[in-house]
Amino acid sequence: MFEKTYRDRLDADLARWEADGVIAPAAAAAIRHALPPLPAGINIAVVVGIVGGLLIAAAFLAFVAAHWTEIARLLRFAILIAGMVVTSALGAWFAARGREVLADLCASIGAIIFGAGIALVGQMYHLGDDFAGGMLLWSIGALAAALLTGSRGALAVGLAAAGIWTCMRIIDAPDILHLPYLAVWLLAAGLAFAWNSRVAAHLVALAVLPWWIATSLRFDFDGPQPSFVLANSAALLFGAGLAIAAAPSPRALQLGSVLSIYGAFSLAAAAVLEVTTVDDIIRFRTGAGSAQPLWAILCGAAGVVLALVSAALTKRKGEILAACAIGLVLLAAPLWPVATAGEPWLAYAALLCAMLCLVVSGVLDDVRPRIVAGWLGIAGVIAGITWAVKGSLLARSAFLAAAGIVAVAFATALNRALPRSAR
Known part of the structure; x- marks a missing residue:
């Protein structure tokens, strides 16, 4: 790493x-x-140079902003074009001399100036109020710069603009899945795979979250439960990451391992959200509509299948438990409506078992982020059960005590079953 x-x-x-x-x-x-x-690392001279360049750029932008209304339209446009040309030339000069960090910084600034140019043209010539379309155009330009220069910063700019674009489109049309964003995301994932860059893999993993969150929240209060939709998205991200990492390629291993890490933390977050939102600690849904749409259920099922496929390819026992963790978090969704008359004890048990499986999975595969995600999930689920609005506190304390006894018994059996060297 x-x-x-x-x-x-x-x-x-x-x-x-x-x-x-x-x-x-x-x-x-x-x-x-x-x-x-x-x-080559980033030494003190490079850091000072970056700070100096940013200060000069900020001074230039402040000067232009102070005299913006006094500058003619064509001159404004020329200034932005000159900014992109200068940053591109500087980036090429730095790249030719092996200054990869400074070259990446120049490409990133050029991508930002390109977005400012789009906003300027729209403001000067009173173009349509399609702000989301402008963000898409900015994203395309930034991703093109990333493709041509290999700049991770330009990739971050492009993905950020694409995230704003898809969120706005989802808000404008909440009844339609905004699938075009997935094409942009797959392009960025292809770049991360081709570059074999862990930084790019992190950017790609982060970029998928806004689409899923906005998609889960696009429904009205009588629609599907957002936490269940997010659980399915986490399942797909986790399972797909494990399956990609199982491919016989170092590039796939790096990209898949990063995606699986984000999937594990997303799964833990979804488990906590299921407890806190469904039990009305935080109210997201008031109606009795379907808990989750069919396409989300299929995504969750695909995550379980992909995790099992990865376990079959890698022969890792921890990945089998990872698939169990995914399945148990998804199982909690249909268990909640069953217990409408009382507290959902089965759902609570499924979530606690899921987070325990996640921890054990990380221990067996020696994947520390998975262990951390599981422990955070256990803490969040226990807190959610303890402070749930429904039911009596005495019943919840008895449930937690029983769950603790079962966990201790399971730990004892596991300790005896494992070889001494693996304990």
Whole structure:
């Protein structure tokens, strides 16, 4: 994940193994020689240069803004065009000299200036009030810059603009799924895969969340429960990430592992939201409509299937438990309407078991983010059960005590079943 940290740890391990006689000095030297050189980092000079460039750009923008009304229209437009040309030229100059960070910064600033140019043209010539269309145009331009230059910053600008575009379209037409955004997202995911960049993978994983959140909240109060829709989205993201990481490709492994991390945290968040929203701690739905639409259910089922496919390919027991965690969170959705007359104990139990499976899955596969997500989910679900509006506090305390006893018994059985080296 962090190349410098990995190299330092590897050097320390090699020195210790060599001192203990585990490996020969020649083998340690061969391993060090086989490693590629470290990429150039960001030193103090680069940091100061970035700050200076940003200050100059801010001063220029402040000066132009102070005299904006006094500048002729064509001159305003020329200033923005010149800004894009200058940043592109500087980016090319920095890239030719191996200054990748500064080149990326120039491409990012150029993408931002391009968006300012779209807003300026619309303001000067009184074009249509389709603000969402302008955001789409900005996103296309920024993604084109990212495709041509490999700039992670331009990719971030493009995805941010696309996120605003899809949210506005969903608000304008809440009854229609805004599927065109998925084409933009898949393009960005393809770039992250081609670049083999962890930064780009994080950007892509973050970019899918606004679409799912806006889609889940687009329904009125008599429509589907947003937390259930989000649970299905988390299931698909988690399962798809595991399946992509199982492919025999380092690029797929990097992209899939990042997507699965975000999927695990999203699944934990969805479990907490199910408790807090369905039990009216936070009220999102007042009607008795369908809890979730068919397309969302299919997405959740696909997440479970993909997780099981990944487990079959990798032979990892932890991924089987990850599939169980996904399935149990999805199972809680139909369990809630069954307990309309009382508290949904089965749903509570399903969510607690799901988060426990997530923790154990991370332990077995040695994936720390999955462990953290599971623990956060357990804490959130327990807090939601404790402070639920419905039912008596005494009954909830008895349920939590029973759940604790079952968990201790399960831990004891698991400790005896596992080999001593795996405990």
